[in-house]
Amino acid sequence: MNKDKVKGSVDQVKGELKEQWGRLTDDQSQVAEGKMDKAKGKLKEGYGEVKDKLTD
Known part of the structure; x- marks a missing residue:
């Protein structure tokens, strides 16, 4: 879980x-x-999820 998802x-x-x-x-x-x-x-959390998928 990255910081964008947490902040979201x-x-x-x-x-x-x-x-x-x-x-x-x-x-x-x-x-x-x-x-x-x-x-x-919700937008930040969604951004964090996309970011996680791209870095995996």
């Missing part, structure tokens, strides 16, 4: 937390930020 997973968790906090506090900007962080994390 961390970003997804962080995004989920932000999104849930935004829903709890009724802060739509936090919800949007959380969704963006989750999407960014």
Whole structure:
């Protein structure tokens, strides 16, 4: 597992937390930020997987 996959997973968790906090506090900007962080994390994780496959 490379660092891109780890960072992607961390970003997804962080995004989920932000999104849930935004829903709890009724802060739509936090919800949007959380969704963006989750999407960014998924992209990083996907990039890491492709990178792993190419280096094997």
